Amino acid sequence: xxxxxxxxxxxxxxxxxxxxxxxxxxxxxxxxxxxxxxxxxxxxxxxxxxxxxxxxxxxxxxxxxxxxxxxxxxxxxxxxxxxxxxxxxxxxxxxxxxxxxxxxxxxxxxxxxxxxxxxxxxxxxxxxxxxxxxxxxxxxxxxxxxxxxxxxxxxxxxxxxxxxxxxxxxxxxxxxxxxxxxxxxxxxxxxxxxx
Amino acid sequence: xxxxxxxxxxxxxxxxxxxxxxxxxxxxxxxxxxxxxxxxxxxxxxxxxxxxxxxxxxxxxxxxxxxxxxxxxxxxxxxxxxxxxxxxxxxxxxxxxxxxxxxxxxxxxxxxxxxxxxxxxxxxxxxxxxxxxxxxxxxxxxxxxxxxxxxxxxxxxxxxxxxxx
Numbered sequence: 001x002x003x004x005x006x007x008x009x010x011x012x013x014x015x016x017x018x019x020x021x022x023x024x025x026x027x028x029x030x031x032x033x034x035x036x037x038x039x040x041x042x043x044x045x046x047x048x049x050x051x052x053x054x055x056x057x058x059x060x061x062x063x064x065x066x067x068x069x070x071x072x073x074x075x076x077x078x079x080x081x082x083x084x085x086x087x088x089x090x091x092x093x094x095x096x097x098x099x100x101x102x103x104x105x106x107x108x109x110x111x112x113x114x115x116x117x118x119x120x121x122x123x124x125x126x127x128x129x130x131x132x133x134x135x136x137x138x139x140x141x142x143x144x145x146x147x148x149x150x151x152x153x154x155x156x157x158x159x160x161x162x163x164x165x166x167x168x169x170x171x172x173x174x175x176x177x178x179x180x181x182x183x184x185x186x187x188x189x190x191x192x193x194x195x
Numbered sequence: 196x197x198x199x200x201x202x203x204x205x206x207x208x209x210x211x212x213x214x215x216x217x218x219x220x221x222x223x224x225x226x227x228x229x230x231x232x233x234x235x236x237x238x239x240x241x242x243x244x245x246x247x248x249x250x251x252x253x254x255x256x257x258x259x260x261x262x263x264x265x266x267x268x269x270x271x272x273x274x275x276x277x278x279x280x281x282x283x284x285x286x287x288x289x290x291x292x293x294x295x296x297x298x299x300x301x302x303x304x305x306x307x308x309x310x311x312x313x314x315x316x317x318x319x320x321x322x323x324x325x326x327x328x329x330x331x332x333x334x335x336x337x338x339x340x341x342x343x344x345x346x347x348x349x350x351x352x353x354x355x356x357x358x359x360x
Binding site for chain 2: 023024027031032035036039045053057061125130144145148149150164165166170173176
């Protein structure tokens with residue numbers, strides 16, 4: 001079987017035997033989601049990158065503990081989130097409540113409907129949507145990032161965050177309502193435009 | 196719970212007290228699950244946007260640390276390998292002088308425990324100097340510190356020159 005079509009479980013099995021290339025494929029598959037999850041909570045990009053590296057190294061060291069290799073997607077995000085919490089405790093940093101509009105976050109300023117969608121490039125529109133997400137409270141950003149942006153099932157989101165499913169659904173419902181208010185008609189135009 | 200209650204919750208009421216009931220309903224009701232998962236344009240918008248891309252690849256840094264580990268089990272083997280290497284190194288570097296080699300020890304060791312005083316026999320002073328020199332050499336030789344030699348060397352120093360540490 002080619003490496004590209006291998007399942008996470010197969011790659012985990014190879015990585016457990018010391019196959020770094022298999023682990024690299026796991027990294028390439030999941031690093032974007034891990035990074036997005038951490039960025040939804042932390043504004044310091046360098047710190048996020050450090051924790052991403054710590055998480056993958058920790059995962060390599062602990063692969064033997066992962067009973068179901070196909071659960072790697074949830075496990076690596078959970079590992080990263082725990083590493084983030086450890087790091088925050090260690091550095092006595094407080095989890096950011098919001099990505100301030102004045103921060104160097106790279107997110108667009110908050111005014112998603114300021115310009116009509118047809119006047120914006122796709123990347124500009126994406127930045128506006130991400131900017132609206134960035135304005136949500138931290139616990140809502142996490143669930144939106146995992147569920148909508150990273151495409152995880154709500155059950156898996158609950159596993160990553162180690163909270164009940166109902167809590168995830170509640171946070172998602174509140175976040176969706178807030179985003180609908182923020183994005184308004186912009187949302188309709190986007191989807192009708194075939195984005 | 197009825198579907199309309201569940202949808203009202205999903206669409207905005209979001210009372211956390213009802214969350215478990217809604218979750219249970221969504222799990223067994225395919226229509227509401229569909230409404231929840233795919234039923235609004237916001238979900239499509241967010242999914243089409245996706246997460247913000249990373250600005251740099253972190254693999255090189257990760258791989259550098261993995262190389263040091265080599266396999267998930269390396270941490271088990273590393274201490275044993277370290278001990279073996281240390282033992283080999285010690286065998287190669289240690290000077291051939293050992294406490295069981297009496298011929299290499301200067302005879303009047305005991306005298307070194309007593310600092311030379313003004314007015315002592317000059318030959319005794321010279322002997323003390325030789326003993327102190329040997330202990331200093333033994334303490335420094337091979338990078339290993341013999342506490343006994345070091346203690347003797349320190350005790351032999353005049354009180355004004357004692358190491359403040």
